[in-house]
Amino acid sequence: MTESDTPPLSHVRADGSAHMVDVSHKAETSRTATAQAVLRTRPDVLEMIASGDLPKGDAFAVARVAGIMAAKRTPDLIPLCHPLPLAKATIDFFPDAAAGTVRIEATVSTRGVTGVEMEALTAASVAALALYDMTKAVDKHAVISETKVLAKFGGKSGDWTLKGPA
Known part of the structure; x- marks a missing residue:
């Protein structure tokens, strides 16, 4: 794809200033997104x-509540993000003793005119931050990584799932 083939950025006007995209013409549909973040720590801390x-x-209890709260506050944290009526936000944890990790998976759903990828990413990120905060007293070298969208469903662009290992 060449520079001339690149579509214009949806959140930037012709004069270069940022704006919130008008989604008032879009159809309301069911939308779901799942994202993850990974906390790497020592086996004893795990x-x-x-x-x-x-x-x-x-x-886990603290991080779960923090992630759910974060999903609900995403438009307060991410500029130009539309406020959405969230129908569901779940946070699940997948400890892996062999890898020394906890994979945090956030799934967010709504019925609305725009997707919930940012809400899922925010939920996974903040849940990981809360886990880090809870563990920093015993492991100052813990690392948060691999934050990404795993899947999205619904909306005009259709369904999408990350290929390969999560």
């Missing part, structure tokens, strides 16, 4: 997280 034995308490 065991503390899984068993709820961290000094700060149950990290």
Whole structure:
């Protein structure tokens, strides 16, 4: 694709200034997106997280609520993001002792005129940040990585799933 083939950016006007895209003409449809983030830590810390034995308490419970709250506050955090009436937000955790990781998966749904990818990404990111906060007292070297959209369903552009391993 050449520069002349590149479509114009939807959030930038001809004069270069940012604006919120007008979605008032779009049809309301069911939309769902799933995103992930990964926390990498030591095996002993992973065991503390899984068993709820961290000094700060149950990290999964705190991170789950933080992620759900973040999904609901996405338009307050991401400029030009449309406020959406969320129907569902779930946060699931997939500890992997062999890899020393916890994969956080956020799924967000709505019935609206624009997608919920940003809400899912925000939920996964903030849940990972909350896990990091809960574990930093015992592992200052924990790392958050691999934040990405795994799948989206609904809307004009149709369904999309990340190919290959999540």
